[in-house]
Amino acid sequence: MQGKGMTIKSSDGLHQELRRRILSLSDVTERQNAGIHDDAFFVGGKMFMHIHGHGHCDIQLAKDDQERVLAEGKARQHRWAPEAGYVTVIVHREEDLEPAMDLIRMSHRYFADKRNLSRMQHH
Secondary structure, eight states, rough: OOOOOOOOOHHHHHHHHHHHHTTTTTEEEEEEETTTEEEEEEEEEEEEEEEEETTEEEEEHHHHHHHHHHHSSEEESSSSOOTTTTEEEOOOOOGGHHHHHHHHHHHHHHHHHHHHHHHHTOO
16 A cells, blocks of 8 residues: 555556555446456446556546546547547556546446436336
């Protein structure tokens, strides 16, 4: 575990810290080596983000969130599936972690809320 002020030296350490932060969100499960993704993260059985290699994060957002995030320059448009709400963020340095986690939390909240809503509609 890294404390405040400590630096994560390697890209592997950065990757592990990113995974740790994502897995600390409620109800998140991970599937490693999931198809073309190195690490895929799910909430309620729905993949909400995945990582290719070290630090290349594809995050699925609600369409209005996607448009706002792209307009604000907080992420890049996803190369293959922008119509599905995906954006891309690259985590190269420790200071990239928190901005990336802001978008990951936004995605997690959206899909967790969607799941809770559909669960309530089935009762």
